[in-house]
Amino acid sequence: MTLLPTAPSTNSEAARTAVRGSVVVAEEQTAGRGRLDRSWEAPVGAALTFSAVVAPELPDLHWPLIPLAAGLAVADAVRRSGVIPTLKWPNDVLVGRGKLAGILVERTGSPPVAVIGIGLNVDQSEAELPVPPATSLRLAGAEAAGADRTEVFGRILAELTDRLRDLRTDPAGFVAKYRRACGTLGQEVEVQLPDGSRVRGTAETVDDEGRLAVRRGDGGTLVVSAGDVVHLRAADGDMI
């Protein structure tokens, strides 16, 4: 494990050397990255920001399940801090409406490795969080011991190892577990596709390749492999 006081992005740092089995942790990221050129912001020392390099030994078909496995690992790890997380497809970890953790998985090298980047808000106050709705373990009511960064870090790595093993040995069982944990299913959603278009419908299921199936108003089903999902909340008009 490499612990850096500062790095532009732990994903970029981990991908530079791409040593399988390595983990790069940074106390501060100066150019933390989200998906689609978005940024990840966290104050020094209040969050967990790290990237693990793994050689998952999976068929290409199952690589899209890796981010889902990372989301599930984080959700299971933080549950033991006393908070109740839900997963928003594909891999946002929420508590209530607030985003607690973000995940960025990148594939690099030949033979390929997966760089699994995780940003988890641990000790931020309300003022230290960016918009849109975001939360931290502390704000979500984690017990003091549950919000210990070293402890949570260890739990996430252990869960991640287990979920990646599930992916290899029982991918269908893994997806079944993911479906049970995914708060998106059954919700009215709006999906923003990579080309910028938007589709509304009901999130029905996640298929064995990790894609989200959305039933549109006209009865047709759209299968989405990449995109951003907004949960539409008819009751209060709110979206997350």
Ligand code: BT5
């Ligand atoms: C993600 O992207 O959620 C993936 C974030 C991955 C960050 C980790 S940190 C370690 C590793 N090294 C990196 O450089 N990255 C990874 P996306 O779904 O695109 O969401 C990005 C959006 O989340 C931003 O546009 C903001 O709106 C919001 N955001 C930024 N920082 C946040 C935070 N600390 N908490 C909650 N939301 C945040």
